Amino acid sequence: MRTVWSPLRDQVYGFLQRTFDIHDGYELVRVTVAASDGTTPLGQIVAPLDARRAMLPGKEPVEQLRARLPVDTLAEEKIPLVLEGPIIPTA
Amino acid sequence: MLGKFPLGDRWAAELFAELLPPSRAENVHPQQAAAVASRLARLWQSGAKDFGTFTDRLRATFLPLDAAFEQSPEPMARIVGETFIRLRTLQQRESSLESDIHSGSADDLATKFGSQLKLFGFLQEEFHRTLAAPFIIADAITRTGGPLSGLLDRNGRVGSKQIAIVETARGLRAGMLTDGANRHLRNCGAHHLYEILDDERIKLWDEDPRTKHLTWGPVEWTHWELHTNVRRLSVTCSAFLLGLALFDITNGRTILGRGWGVVETPQPRRRDIARSQLRGPADDLGFAIERVDVAPDRALAIGLRVKGDTVIEQTKRIITGGATPRA
Numbered sequence: 517m518r519t520v521w522s523p524l525r526d527q528v529y530g531f532l533q534r535t536f537d538i539h540d541g542y543e544l545v546r547v548t549v550a551a552s553d554g555t556t557p558l559g560q561i562v563a564p565l566d567a568r569r570a571m572l573p574g575k576e577p578v579e580q581l582r583a584r585l586p587v588d589t590l591a592e593e594k595i596p597l598v599l600e601g602p603i604i605p606t607a
Numbered sequence: 608m609l610g611k612f613p614l615g616d617r618w619a620a621e622l623f624a625e626l627l628p629p630s631r632a633e634n635v636h637p638q639q640a641a642a643v644a645s646r647l648a649r650l651w652q653s654g655a656k657d658f659g660t661f662t663d664r665l666r667a668t669f670l671p672l673d674a675a676f677e678q679s680p681e682p683m684a685r686i687v688g689e690t691f692i693r694l695r696t697l698q699q700r701e702s703s704l705e706s707d708i709h710s711g712s713a714d715d716l717a718t719k720f721g722s723q724l725k726l727f728g729f730l731q732e733e734f735h736r737t738l739a740a741p742f743i744i745a746d747a748i749t750r751t752g753g754p755l756s757g758l759l760d761r762n763g764r765v766g767s768k769q770i771a772i773v774e775t776a777r778g779l780r781a782g783m784l785t786d787g788a789n790r791h792l793r794n795c796g797a798h799h800l801y802e803i804l805d806d807e808r809i810k811l812w813d814e815d816p817r818t819k820h821l822t823w824g825p826v827e828w829t830h831w832e833l834h835t836n837v838r839r840l841s842v843t844c845s846a847f848l849l850g851l852a853l854f855d856i857t858n859g860r861t862i863l864g865r866g867w868g869v870v871e872t873p874q875p876r877r878r879d880i881a882r883s884q885l886r887g888p889a890d891d892l893g894f895a896i897e898r899v900d901v902a903p904d905r906a907l908a909i910g911l912r913v914k915g916d917t918v919i920e921q922t923k924r925i926i927t928g929g930a931t932p933r934a
Contacts (some may be wrong), residue, residue: 518920527892528911534641534888541875544906548895553916562906574637596917599892 522593524549524558528590529581532563533571541563549590564588618651618658619644622849624857625662626669631857639856645887646845646852661846667783668742668850675745676858682755684862686744687854688869693737693763694848695873699880704729706883713806720809720833724796727837730844731793736764738847739784740855746773783845787840791823808831881907890914 528547532539539545543565549558567584570576582588619640623632650661676683704726711718740758743765747753760764767788774784791813795801802810804827811833812824828836862868876884881897889896889911897910 517918517923519917524891524913527894531889531892531911532892533638534890534892535885536638537642538876538881538884539907542905542907543874544904546668546902546906546908548908548910549894550910550912552913554912556914572636572638576762595893595913598916600923 517598517600519596519598521596523557523578524593524595525578525582525588527588527595527597528561529571529578532568533574536568536572539568558593559589560587561585561590618647621658622662622665622796623648623853626666626853627857634860635856639852641888643849645891646849650842650845661842664783664843664846665782665849665853667777667779668846668875669853671745671749671777672741672854673857675748675932676854679748680861680865681859681867682748683741683745684858684865684867685869686741686759687762687851688862688867690737690741690851691855692869692871694851696736697737699876699884700729701726701734702883703880716803716806719798720801720803720830723809723830723833723837724801727840728793728796730765730837730840731788731790733764734844735770735788735840735847736767737762737839738844738851739770740765741851742784742847743773746777746784780844784843786843787836787838788843789836789840792836794823875901875905875907878907885909 528549532545532547544565545568546560547563548560550556551558563585567581570584571581612734622643623635623640628634633636672687683829689827704722707718707722709728711722713719733756740763743758744755747755747758758769767785767790770788771785774781780823792811794813795811798816800812800814804810808827809830809831810825810827812826813822878899878901882896885899893916894911895913895914897912899910900908900909902908
């Protein structure tokens with residue numbers, strides 16, 4: 517196990533990309549992000565369906581994806597992530 | 608974007624390399640890869656560790672679909688498309704039932720055992736029979752050459768016996784398509800033919816509804832044994848589901864381009880179901896779900912909180928569950 521740090525925006529866009537099948541019935545998705553204390557706001561995005569669909573291929577840079585969003589006030593900071601693996605079976 | 612469980616990603620990549628032609632493997636969308644990786648990670652977490660065998664089962668479900676598409680693309684595109692539409696509702700139901708299992712209190716024994724039996728009933732009657740439908744159609748196209756009409760019921764399902772017959776007829780190893788299917792266990796939950804003995808044990812049986820003669824059991828299982836039997840069918844369903852996913856990755860663009868698919872406007876998911884399904888991916892990406900609401904303008908409003916967890920680099924030992932000694 518180890519901790520890595522990744523840009524908040526990458527993680528939020530990745531979240532929308534990965535979960536597209538869950539919210540593709542909604543024309544608009546608003547995502548509000550708070551810091552780990554639960555109160556400090558870290559910004560929000562408003563993502564129309566077309567902008568979310570454009571995230572699916574995963575080939576465009578984040579800035580290009582951002583340009584499609586009417587609102588993106590996400591903070592320019594990195595968040596921690598605990599990575600697990602690879603898993604090594606015991607003998 | 609970084610994911611929490613890179614092993615799932617690696618398994619997905621290995622699976623694609625093993626089963627997809629190289630030209631198709633390059634076309635996998637990250638979202639498709641993530642869905643496959645997530646299902647594989649769930650398999651691992653539910654106790655299915657033999658990925659070699661699972662890959663064989665996946666090959667057995669995917670390759671006939673692909674061969675049938677080569678032979679008769681339009682009927683295959685239609686049945687797969689229709690099945691995907693049905694799966695939208697069924698996967699929501701699966702998530703909801705799994706959520707019931709995880710959220711139950713240890714003191715509520717009726718829910719602890721009953722939720723497992725409910726999930727099994729759903730897997731046996733709905734999920735397995737729906738997921739196998741394209742496979743049975745593919746078998747008819749590639750092997751029997753028989754008529755396709757009449758193979759499915761009005762809900763797009765095939766019979767459990769049909770699946771078993773095709774498994775034998777195609778010379779597949781026993782259980783490749785049917786492992787875990789057990790109509791008696793389904794009857795236990797559906798007709799309340801069980802007795803919870805204590806915190807860890809349950810007695811199960813099946814009987815003829817007319818004569819009341821026993822047709823199965825009684826058996827006495829621990830909760831772990833019940834869980835294991837439910838998971839066996841869940842793994843079988845996953846083999847069919849991932850077979851369909853590989854079919855979509857391989858042929859989806861052609862189907863879309865030729866207009867063979869079934870077009871359906873996605874409907875908004877229920878707020879509670881969406882929340883339940885968003886929890887896992889959010890957790891993988893470093894977030895906790897704080898709220899999921901539908902706003903007055905019908906937008907889906909998702910509140911995320913950065914978890915902020917950090918660890919010192921370390922090796923962790925994973926101890927998996929096992930059978931509980933009987934009292």
